[in-house]
Every structure is written in C-alpha cells, then in structure tokens.
Amino acid sequence: MKREARPIKIDRRLTGANIIDEPLQQVIQFSLRDYVQYWYYTLSDDESFLLEIRQALQYALVQFSARSKETDWQPYFTTRLVDDFGTHLRVFRKAQQRIAEKGDQMKDQAEELVDTFFEVEVEMEKEVCRDLVCTSPKDEEGFLRDLCEVLLYILLPPGDFQNKIMRYFVREILSRGILLPLINQLSDPDYINQYVIWMIRDSNCNYEAFMNIIKLSDNIGELEAVKDKASEELQYLRSLDTAGDDINTIKNQINSLLYVIKVCDSRIQRLQSGKEIDTVKLAANFGKLCTVPLDHILVDNVALQFFMDYMQQTGGQAHLFFWMTVEGYRVTAQQQLEVLQSRQRDGKHQTNQTKGLLRAAAVGVYEQYLSEKASPRVNIDDNLVAKLAETLNHEDPTPEIFDDIQRKVYELMLRDERFYPSFKQNVLYVRMLAELDMLKDPSFRGSDDGEGESFNGSPTSSINLSLDDLSNVPSDETVQLHAYISDTVYADYDPYAVAGVCNDHGKTYALYAITVHRRNANSEETWKTYRRYSDFHDFHMRITEQFENLANILKLPGKKTFNNMDREFLEKRKKDLNAYLQLLLNPEMMKASPALAHYVYDFLENKAYSKGKGDFARKVPPLIQKTYSDPDHCRVAATIDDSVDDNIPLRVMLLLMDEVFDLKERNQWLRRNIKNLLQQLIRATYGDTINRKIVDHVDWMTSPEQVADAVKRFRDAFWPNGILAETVPRRDKAIRMRTRVAGKTKLLEIMPDELKHIIGAETTRKGILRVFEMFQHTQLNKRMVYVFLERFLETLFPQNKFHELFNKLHSRSKQMQRYKQRLHSTQAPSLQKR
Numbered sequence: 067m068k069r070e071a072r073p074i075k076i077d078r079r080l081t082g083a084n085i086i087d088e089p090l091q092q093v094i095q096f097s098l099r100d101y102v103q104y105w106y107y108t109l110s111d112d113e114s115f116l117l118e119i120r121q122a123l124q125y126a127l128v129q130f131s132a133r134s135k136e137t138d139w140q141p142y143f144t145t146r147l148v149d150d151f152g153t154h155l156r157v158f159r160k161a162q163q164r165i166a167e168k169g170d171q172m173k174d175q176a177e178e179l180v181d182t183f184f185e186v187e188v189e190m191e192k193e194v195c196r197d198l199v200c201t202s203p204k205d206e207e208g209f210l211r212d213l214c215e216v217l218l219y220i221l222l223p224p225g226d227f228q229n230k231i232m233r234y235f236v237r238e239i240l241s242r243g244i245l246l247p248l249i250n251q252l253s254d255p256d257y258i259n260q261y262v263i264w265m266i267r268d269s270n271c272n273y274e275a276f277m278n279i280i281k282l283s284d285n286i287g288e289l290e291a292v293k294d295k296a297s298e299e300l301q302y303l304r305s306l307d308t309a310g311d312d313i314n315t316i317k318n319q320i321n322s323l324l325y326v327i328k329v330c331d332s333r334i335q336r337l338q339s340g341k342e343i344d345t346v347k348l349a350a351n352f353g354k355l356c357t358v359p360l361d362h363i364l365v366d367n368v369a370l371q372f373f374m375d376y377m378q379q380t381g382g383q384a385h386l387f388f389w390m391t392v393e394g395y396r397v398t399a400q401q402q403l404e405v406l407q408s409r410q411r412d413g414k415h416q417t418n419q420t421k422g423l424l425r426a427a428a429v430g431v432y433e434q435y436l437s438e439k440a441s442p443r444v445n446i447d448d449n450l451v452a453k454l455a456e457t458l459n460h461e462d463p464t465p466e467i468f469d470d471i472q473r474k475v476y477e478l479m480l481r482d483e484r485f486y487p488s489f490k491q492n493v494l495y496v497r498m499l500a501e502l503d504m505l506k507d508p509s510f511r512g513s514d515d516g517e518g519e520s521f522n523g524s525p526t527s528s529i530n531l532s533l534d535d536l537s538n539v540p541s542d543e544t545v546q547l548h549a550y551i552s553d554t555v556y557a558d559y560d561p562y563a564v565a566g567v568c569n570d571h572g573k574t575y576a577l578y579a580i581t582v583h584r585r586n587a588n589s590e591e592t593w594k595t596y597r598r599y600s601d602f603h604d605f606h607m608r609i610t611e612q613f614e615n616l617a618n619i620l621k622l623p624g625k626k627t628f629n630n631m632d633r634e635f636l637e638k639r640k641k642d643l644n645a646y647l648q649l650l651l652n653p654e655m656m657k658a659s660p661a662l663a664h665y666v667y668d669f670l671e672n673k674a675y676s677k678g679k680g681d682f683a684r685k686v687p688p689l690i691q692k693t694y695s696d697p698d699h700c701r702v703a704a705t706i707d708d709s710v711d712d713n714i715p716l717r718v719m720l721l722l723m724d725e726v727f728d729l730k731e732r733n734q735w736l737r738r739n740i741k742n743l744l745q746q747l748i749r750a751t752y753g754d755t756i757n758r759k760i761v762d763h764v765d766w767m768t769s770p771e772q773v774a775d776a777v778k779r780f781r782d783a784f785w786p787n788g789i790l791a792e793t794v795p796r797r798d799k800a801i802r803m804r805t806r807v808a809g810k811t812k813l814l815e816i817m818p819d820e821l822k823h824i825i826g827a828e829t830t831r832k833g834i835l836r837v838f839e840m841f842q843h844t845q846l847n848k849r850m851v852y853v854f855l856e857r858f859l860e861t862l863f864p865q866n867k868f869h870e871l872f873n874k875l876h877s878r879s880k881q882m883q884r885y886k887q888r889l890h891s892t893q894a895p896s897l898q899k900r
Contacts (some may be wrong), residue, residue, distance in 0.1 A: 076467045080124060083770040089777040094123055094790075096781070100790045101243045102235065118229075122236055127219035142861045152725045153190070158840045159728065160186045166358065180845050187849070188885045190626050194872060195879040200848040209875055210241035217859075220866060247318045247784065249855075253847035256802045259809040262838075275814045279807055280329050282835065286337055291803035293330035296323045302559040304424045355496065357505050360479065360486050363498075368826040372498035376489045377479075384442040385475050387486070388435040392468040395431055399424055399465035421462055428463035436471070446474050459546075501826025527579045546585045546665075547651055549670055552594070552646050553579035576636055580641060582670045593672045602643060605665070622646060674871055699766045727833035810838050 080087045080828045098120060106116065163185040165175070184197035200207040213236045218228055227233055251257055283289055301325045303316055348679050363369040377386045402424060436451050457467060479485045489495055577596045584591050602622060610617040623642035649655065656663055669675065723729060766772060784791055799807075813834050820831045841847060860868045876882065 077124070079129045081770075082775075083774070086777060089774060089781050090127065093781050093785075094127075096122060096785045096788065096790070097123075097239055097243060100785075101239050115232075117195070117234055118226075118232055122222060122226050122232060122635050123239075124221065125226070126236075129221040130862075137862055139768050139861070142763065142857065143764050143767065144760060146857050146861070147854065148721055150852070150857055152721050154726045154846075154850050154853065155837065155840060157183060157186045158188055158846065159725070159836065162836075163846040176843065180843060183843075183849075184879075184881045188879070188881045192885075193874045195882040195885070196849050196852055196876055197879050197881045199852060199876065200845045205878075206848075207241065207246065210245050211237055212875055214240045214245070214869065220863060224560055248780070249848065249851050251783075252851050253844050255842045255844060255847065256797060256805060258841045258847065259610040259802075259805045262809045263805070263812055266816055269816050271808065271811050272815045276327065276807075277326075278812045278814065279810045280326065281333065282831070283333060283807070284337060285803070285806075287332055287799065288807050289330045289334050289337075291800040292807055294800060294805060295325055296326045299323055300327070355490075355499060357490070358474075358498070358502070358504070366502075368501050368822075369498050372494045372501070373486075375487060376492055376494045377485065380484050380488070382479070382482075382485050384440075384444050385479055388431075388444045389472055389475050389479070391431055392433070394471045395427055395468065396465045398427070398465070403465065424463050425458075428467060429459060429466065432458060444471075446471055446476060446478070450474065457831055469664075497828075499822065503822070503827035530721070543831075547634040547666065548581050549647050550580040550650060551640050551647070553576045576639075578640060580647075580670065582672075595670055595672045595891045597675060599643075599668075600641065601669075602646070605669045605675075609662060609665050612665070613662060615657065616662075619655070620646065620650060620844065683767070703773070723825075724851060726837055729827050730823065808844065810835060813838060 070763055078087060078091050080090050098116060102116065102119065161179055164182050164186065165178060184195055184200075187197075188195035199209045201204070215233070218233060218236060222233075268775045280289065280292060296407065297897060300320060303320050303323070306316060358369060361599075363373050374383070432454065434440055436446070437443075437453065454467070454471060457463075481487075550837060577598055580595050582593055582595060606620065606622040623639050623646070648664065656666075667767065814831065817834060856868070858874050
C-alpha cells in the first residue's frame with residue numbers, strides 16, 4: 067500500500083521578525099538536508115517523518131524566541147560575562163604562578179598547565195569543575211547530548227518529547243551537527259588568533275613591537291617558525307639581480323633579516339639550555355643603569371609608586387606624602403582662588419567661605435605633618451615651621467604658603483643618603499626602569515648603552531587632592547561613643563522627623579534613625595541622627611581611603627539595584643549596618659586608628675551629613691570589593707550585581723584592568739589613581755548618560771537586525787553558498803606559529819602609550835601577553851565557552867534550576883572528586899576531636 071501524497075504546508079513564522087526567520091529557515095532546511103534527508107530517502111519517500119522533525123525544531127525555536135524576548139539581557143552582558151571572563155583569567159594566572167613555583171622543567175608545560183588550571187578551578191568554584199568536558203571528547207559529546215535533551219524537554223510539547231525516535235534525531239542534530247562544531251571552532255587557538263588579527267587589521271605591525279615579541283617569546287616553535295620564514299626571505303633577496311638605488315634597499319632588508327635570525331637563534335639556545343635570564347636581577351647587578359632625576363620621579367605616576375614603596379620601607383614616607391599633599395593643596399588653592407576672582411568680577415561674593423576652606427585645608431596639612439602632635443612628623447628646620455605657624459595664625463593662606471618648607475623637604479629627599487641616593491641602588495629602582503621601558507636587555511646592548519643615558523620623559527599627570535582629603539583633626543581619647551540604628555519607619559519625606567522610605571523630587575530612598583550616646587569625664591548626652599545608605603557608603607569610602615588597614619576589616623553591606631525599598635530587604639540592611647557600626651565603634655578599633663574618631667564624630671553628629679566625594683565619585687565603589695575570604699580563592703566579581711546602574715562601566719573597566727594587569731600587588735595609591743582616571747575618562751566621554759548608552763547598546767546587540775546578522779554569519783560559515791562546508795584542514799604548524807607572533811605583535815602595537823604611562827610598560831606587556839597566552843590552549847578555551855553557555859541558559863531559563871543541573875552533569879569530574887577527598891581528609895581530624 068502506498069499512502070496518497072498530500073501537499074505539505076509549513077508555517078515559516080518563528081520569531082515574529084521576518085529578517086531573522088528567513089536565515090533561520092535556511093539553517094533548518096540545510097540541517098535536515100545534510101544530516102537526515104541524504105540517508106532517509108534511501109529508506110522511504112514518505113515526507114511525514116521529515117515534516118514532524120521540522121515542526122518539532124520550529125516549535126522549539128518559537129519557544130526559545132519567546133523566552134528570549136521575556137529575558138532581561140542587561141545583567142548578562144554587563145556583569146556576568148565580565149565576571150566569568152575575569153574569573154577565567156584569574157584561574158589561569160594562579161595556575162601559571164603555581165607552575166612557576168614548582169619549577170619542574172621535565173614535564174610537558176602545556177599538559178601540566180591544563181591539569182593545574184582545572185585544579186585551581188575546583189578550588190575557586192568549589193561546586194563544579196569542567197575538566198572532563200574540556201579534555202575528553204567522549205565526555206564532551208555525552209554532556210552536549212544530555213544538555214540538548216534537557217532543552218528539548220523544556221521547549222517541546224510533551225507528546226513530541228515522548229517520541230524517542232524523533233527526540234533522538236533532533237538531539238543528535240543539535241549536539242553533533244550544530245553545537246559541537248561551533249564550540250570546536252570557537253575554542254581553536256588558531257581561529258582566535260586569526261580573528262584577533264582581523265579585528266585589528268587596520269593597525270600596521272611595528273618593527274619594534276615585533277622584535278620585542280621575539281625577545282620575550284618562550285615558545286621555541288614560534289621562534290623556529292619566524293627564523294625559517296626569515297631565512298626563506300633572505301634566500302629570495304640574495305637571489306635577486308638588482309642594481310642602482312634598489313641595491314641599498316635590498317641590503318637594508320637583508321641586514322634586518324640577519325638580525326632577526328640572530329635574535330631567534332640566541333633566544334632558542336637560551337630556552338633549550340634552561341638558563342632563562344631574569345632581566346631585572348641581571349640589570350641590578352650589571353651596574354650600568356640610566357639615571358632618572360628625582361623631579362621626574364615625583365611627577366611620573368609609574369616612577370612615583372616605586373619611590374613611594376621604597377620610602378615606606380625606609381620610614382621616610384612622611385616627607386614624600388607631605389611633598390605630594392602640598393602639590394595637591396597648591397593646585398586646589400589656585401583653582402579656588404580663580405573661581406573666587408571670577409565670582410567677584412560677576413558681582414557674587416563668597417569670599418569668607420572660600421577663605422575658610424583654604425584655611426581649613428592649610429591647617430590640616432600643618433597638623434598632619436608639621437605640628438608637635440603629627441605622627442610621623444616631617445623633621446625640618448624649626449624656624450621655618452614656626453614661621454609657617456605664625457603666618458597661619460595671622461594671615462590668609464595662599465597657594466604658596468608651604469613652598470619654602472616643600473623645597474627643604476625636596477632637598478632632604480634628594481641629598482639624604484637614606485632616600486633618593488640609596489633608592490638608585492635598590493632593586494625597586496631597577497623594577498621602575500623596567501616599567502618605564504628604560505631597562506635594556508644586556509644580551510642586546512648596543513654601543514650607546516651606558517651610564518650616560520638619562521630620563522627625558524615628560525610628566526604624565528599631577529597629583530590633585532581635594533580639600534576634604536587635606537584636613538585631619540586629632541581625636542579626644544577620653545570620649546566614649548556608642549550608637550545603634552533604632553528605627554526604620556515608613557513615612558513621607560521629612561529627614562529630621564522620622565526614618566524610613568522617603569521621596570524627594572520623585573526619588574525614593576530609605577532613612578535610618580541612629581541613636582547615639584556620647585560620654586566623657588564631665589558630661590553625657592544622647593541624640594538621634596538620620597542617615598541614608600548613600601551616606602554610609604560615602605563615609606565608608608572616606609575612612610577606607612584614609613586608613614587602608616580598615617578596608618580588610620570593615621565590610622559595608624552591598625548595594626542593590628532593584629527592589630531595594632522592599633521592607634524585608636530594608637530590615638536586613640538595618641541589621642547589617644548595625645553590625646557595621648558596632649565593629650567600627652569597637653574600642654580596639656578606635657585605639658588602633660586614633661585619627662578615625664574625628665570622622666566617626668562628624669558622621670554621627672546631629673546635622674545633615676556633608677558628603678565629601680561628590681555625587682559621581684561617591685557612587686564609584688572600591689577597585690576591588692573587600693571580603694573576609696581570600697580574594698584569590700573566589701570569583702572576581704562576587705558582589706558586582708549589587709552595584710548601582712551608574713557604576714557598571716567603571717566596575718567593568720576596573721575589574722578587567724585589575725585582573726589583566728594584576729594590580730592587586732601594587733600599592734593603593736596607584737590603584738586609586740587608576741580609578742580616578744577611568745572615572746574622568748567615562749565622564750568626559752559619556753557625561754551623565756552612560757547608563758542610558760549601556761542600555762541602548764545592549765538593546766542594539768539583541769535587536770532583530772543584529773540577531774539576524776549572527777544567524778547569517780553562522781549559516782554562511784557552515785553552509786557557504788548553501789553547501790555544507792568541508793572540514794577545514796588544520797593549517798601547517800609553522801603558519802600557526804607565525805600567526806601567533808603576528809597576533810601578539812598587533813595587540814602590543816594597539817596598546818596606547820597613556821596606559822603604559824599609568825601602569826608601566828613592563829606591566830602592560832605582561833598583562834597583554836598573559837591574556838594572549840590564555841587563548842592558546844584549546845581545553846581552556848572550551849572551558850570558557852562552556853561557562854558562557856551555562857550562564858546564557860541560566861539567564862534564559864531562571865526557573866529551571868540550570869545551576870544545579872550543571873553541577874550534576876559535571877559531578878564525575880576527577881578533579882572534583884580529588885578535591886572532595888582532600889577536603890574530607892582535612893576536616894576528619896577536627897571532627898574526631900569534637
């Protein structure tokens with residue numbers, strides 16, 4: 067019997083946007099044609115089975131599209147992707163450090179790096195490790211089958227899902243025909259390197275950057291590939307029959323190629339012998355170092371951080387901080403006086419207020435560094451200090467009021483054998499030269515290298531400190547202070563009547579009523595004051611900048627973007643803020659930081675709190691959120707979701723810079739400068755519309771046009787001209803190695819000089835090359851692709867507990883099992899004691 071053929075009608079609507087539906091229908095058609103029809107027609111010419119498969123695929127896509135439209139993609143693109151990338155980079159960096167500490171040259175470095183990477187991953191993630199999926203093709207295929215089956219269970223009608231034959235066909239098409247080839251391509255280091263070169267194709271390769279890459283390369287395969295290509299080019303040039311002007315050009319090219327070959331040979335021999343040279347240590351003992359004058363060090367961000375570290379080691383930090391503070395005072399005072407003169411010309415009078423600010427700032431500098439109570443105190447001519455005190459008592463302070471003493475302090479740092487002269491003999495000086503890109507590798511020294519070389523750089527920035535940061539009032543040790551948050555009452559806006567949720571010009575926020583008890587030897591008083599969470603945040607930023615040790619002790623409850631007026635949330639925040647206050651007011655805490663009392667009194671006084679940071683700066687969080695756990699053993703952005711919307715771009719940039727360039731090892735002064743620079747950059751570029759621009763950009767990324775473009779790129783990559791693409795043969799190793807060198811060269815070339823001036827040339831190079839090296843391992847790239855995929859599905863299906871599902875799918879991980887065994891063995895003795 068043969069069934070009568072009936073016309074088949076197919077509803078081609080999938081997403082509601084024709085621009086997306088057309089290429090999607092083509093992908094479905096090509097998939098069925100190349101993965102099902104080519105063998106199915108040898109068994110039957112009945113179209114009903116093919117129609118059922120197509121309808122099942124289309125139904126799944128319709129459900130998938132509907133879920134996508136209901137999903138808020140902004141947190142995924144602005145925070146979670148960045149967190150996942152930063153965490154991946156942190157795991158890679160720690161794996162590199164662990165291998166370097168072992169120092170085992172006998173093992174396969176690439177294989178050991180992969181093993182160590184997943185060992186670190188399980189220590190950081192604690193619940194999951196993806197080693198099997200990324201290193202075993204069989205386990206990877208099984209993972210994708212299980213994942214696709216779960217997706218089909220969610221997206222297909224129950225009847226279709228129960229049809230095992232059809233379900234298995236669709237599952238295999240998705241897992242083996244689409245997902246696996248796509249993941250393999252995205253994880254291929256050679257594909258990534260080619261994509262990097264294509265992305266920055268407008269940048270020309272610089273010869274100096276190319277030679278730096280060759281000198282820094284620790285991959286013998288790269289060096290041999292470059293050497294072979296240079297030898298090939300050399301042989302070709304020598305075979306040319308040239309005359310006239312061309313001969314000089316050919317000679318120059320031949321000399322350049324000979325030098326490249328020489329450098330490659332030297333580097334290969336050094337790596338093969340295992341005698342890698344630490345340039346910094348070698349230069350420290352080499353003796354011939356260029357001289358950087360002190361006046362240049364003091365105005366160069368990169369140089370100054372090393373001099374600052376040295377001065378702190380020798381106990382001379384007070385002199386340096388005094389010099390920097392006076393520079394900031396002078397700049398601020400000049401700006402204030404210019405504003406004052408401008409207002410006076412316009413007929414506006416604020417003379418007393420401005421002069422009062424200047425006097426408070428000048429007195430603050432004097433009290434902090436020059437008074438008898440200052441600790442540590444700048445030891446300078448007593449006559450100059452007395453003269454300054456007299457001037458402060460009887461005259462209005464000017465921008466130049468500290469100039470005489472500042473010159474004396476400069477001379478002291480310059481001449482005193484403890485400071486600048488000894489700094490030039492210290493390893494920190496050598497590291498400074500390396501960051502300034504002024505430390506030549508002795509292996510490639512030319513005849514012009516020597517002691518005669520000097521620093522001729524220009525100042526990259528000046529240090530500007532606000533008036534708020536210049537004042538410091540000593541505390542009264544006899545005062546006892548107690549405070550707690552007593553009320554959270556809901557009411558209309560009246561900040562000095564009740565506490566609770568208030569509305570000011572349409573902006574809703576919460577007020578907390580703080581009951582304060584203050585007692586000294588002669589009196590005792592009690593009052594209530596009212597503070598917003600933003601007041602706590604501003605206060606926390608102030609004290610952790612002034613007293614850096616507090617950042618490791620005090621933890622302010624995180625911010626929340628949505629539902630932050632919920633009663634339950636406010637009660638929890640009240641409890642957390644109370645705990646914060648009690649820890650802050652602990653007598654031991656106050657005793658450890660006597661100057662802290664002034665800030666606490668100011669915050670708890672019965673008056674409107676005066677924010678010292680300005681609206682934008684107050685919203686900027688610390689460079690790295692401090693937690694009680696070891697920051698190197700947790701995810702990079704554990705609290706990034708708590709940040710307010712305006713912080714997103716700054717948090718993203720700081721997060722990436724901190725991980726890429728490993729800035730946690732640098733001093734806090736440098737990190738604050740970076741934060742301030744990025745803040746100014748964002749405001750100068752986007753003004754106050756940055757959040758709106760981020761929302762617009764995410765909307766653009768998820769718009770029908772962009773989605774359609776992505777589908778078309780996928781279609782054209784796998785079915786060019788409508789024909790299934792053949793497996794691309796793996797490119798020759800030498801070509802892949804030269805592509806790596808070209809990619810690294812281009813990345814270094816596009817790094818702006820401003821970045822090198824901020825964090826140092828050596829740190830910039832190491833950071834960029836670390837990121838590039840991270841992408842040169844297929845297994846590690848797969849791990850990152852799977853993490854992105856998992857986050858994508860968790861965001862798309864928040865109600866389906868995908869997080870728990872992935873933990874179960876990865877539960878057979880060998881690294882995870884070893885980690886649990888180690889954890890059990892360490893906990894067993896303590897349990898036995900109990």
